[in-house]
Amino acid sequence: MVLLDLFWTFLLIGSVSFGGGYAMIPVIEMEVSQHGWMTTQEFTDVIAVAGMSPGPIATNSAIFVGYQTAGLSGAMVSALGMVIPSLLIILVIAAFFFKFNELYIVKSAFYGLRPIITGLILYAALTFAITNNVIGELSWHTVSLLIICGFSFFALMKLRLHPIFVIVLAGVCGIVLY
Amino acid sequence: MKTNRKYLLQIFLSFFKIGPVTFGGGYAMIPIMEKEVVEKRNWIDTKDISEILAIAQSVPGAIAINSATFIGYRLAGTLGAIIAMTAVLLPTFLIVVALSILFIFVQDNPYVESAFVGIRAAIVGIIAFAAYKIGITAIYDKTTLSIMIISTALLFFLDIHPVLIIIVGIGMSILIVKVKRLLGYTIKLERNDK
Numbered sequence: 001m002v003l004l005d006l007f008w009t010f011l012l013i014g015s016v017s018f019g020g021g022y023a024m025i026p027v028i029e030m031e032v033s034q035h036g037w038m039t040t041q042e043f044t045d046v047i048a049v050a051g052m053s054p055g056p057i058a059t060n061s062a063i064f065v066g067y068q069t070a071g072l073s074g075a076m077v078s079a080l081g082m083v084i085p086s087l088l089i090i091l092v093i094a095a096f097f098f099k100f101n102e103l104y105i106v107k108s109a110f111y112g113l114r115p116i117i118t119g120l121i122l123y124a125a126l127t128f129a130i131t132n133n134v135i136g137e138l139s140w141h142t143v144s145l146l147i148i149c150g151f152s153f154f155a156l157m158k159l160r161l162h163p164i165f166v167i168v169l170a171g172v173c174g175i176v177l178y
Numbered sequence: 179m180k181t182n183r184k185y186l187l188q189i190f191l192s193f194f195k196i197g198p199v200t201f202g203g204g205y206a207m208i209p210i211m212e213k214e215v216v217e218k219r220n221w222i223d224t225k226d227i228s229e230i231l232a233i234a235q236s237v238p239g240a241i242a243i244n245s246a247t248f249i250g251y252r253l254a255g256t257l258g259a260i261i262a263m264t265a266v267l268l269p270t271f272l273i274v275v276a277l278s279i280l281f282i283f284v285q286d287n288p289y290v291e292s293a294f295v296g297i298r299a300a301i302v303g304i305i306a307f308a309a310y311k312i313g314i315t316a317i318y319d320k321t322t323l324s325i326m327i328i329s330t331a332l333l334f335f336l337d338i339h340p341v342l343i344i345i346v347g348i349g350m351s352i353l354i355v356k357v358k359r360l361l362g363y364t365i366k367l368e369r370n371d372k
Contacts (some may be wrong), residue, residue: 016344017238017271022308026333041364042299045285049277051304055207055270056240063271068279075275079267086239087247087263093233100253101236105352105366110236112325113344114286114316119329120340121309125302126330132298146301152303158308164298174296175289 002070003077010062010081021058021116025124028061037069052113052167148173188260189253193246193265207242214251318369
């Protein structure tokens, strides 16, 4: 049953979604394509729309995938799956050990977890680059996409443009060029 | 602790109105939430906020939703946590569902199709920038650099499930820190540690 499947999948993802939403992109992508809910390219569009929506990107992506797969109830079970693990963990921490983040064992876990999260996000960028022809056979199409990609990175880092603005600008470039 | 209905409703409304005004990831919601619960409502002290944020960041899930859940618990226990979490999530949920419906309608439009060719390339840049930002705080010695390279390679070449990498990675990390300490190495657990 697809609703139960969505719920379990996002419950699993919700339990390990450390380090900001972007780290969960490859996890959601892998689950979504393994279940046959979406292709990687369709999922890139999910990230685009999730990035344009207010709120956390991983939760937004889960809601979007849920809606596209099984309508409103799909969106609801996916959102619940994402937040229930956090809720339970927070209730336990708030009730028993408030200084959780200062525990030595938690700090040692994050020493390795942070680079793993970096690796996950890098991997997400690579996979998306390949499926969307940003990296691929040399052609003017690929080069122009690479320029858009490179400029987006530059605009975020040096010009400190807002991601939404970058997305809109890239959309306009797309309409003009392709 | 007051747990009457009016108080719970007030918690709900305070968190509910934070959602729709913030774009660009959960972090954008934090200053607005802070203003609401610290300055306007006087529910939480400024010094407690940074502690709540630190914890919200170290448990799984979106930082904005986690912070709201935590503050909700502080205000009215388990029920408060559930109410604050639902309230902060609900507007986002409705907006994303609305955008999903809109997207289904317009995705076959030729202009939208070409716009998305450009947008997909920008998304790659945006994700790469996210990696760069977290990389600056995450990678600062040989061990952290190796962990990053190994996990990227495992994902890319062996198709190992990311959840497995995260879970095994947490165990490995605790072990590595222990072994390094035993061998007498000094180890900085955070970039800014002395």
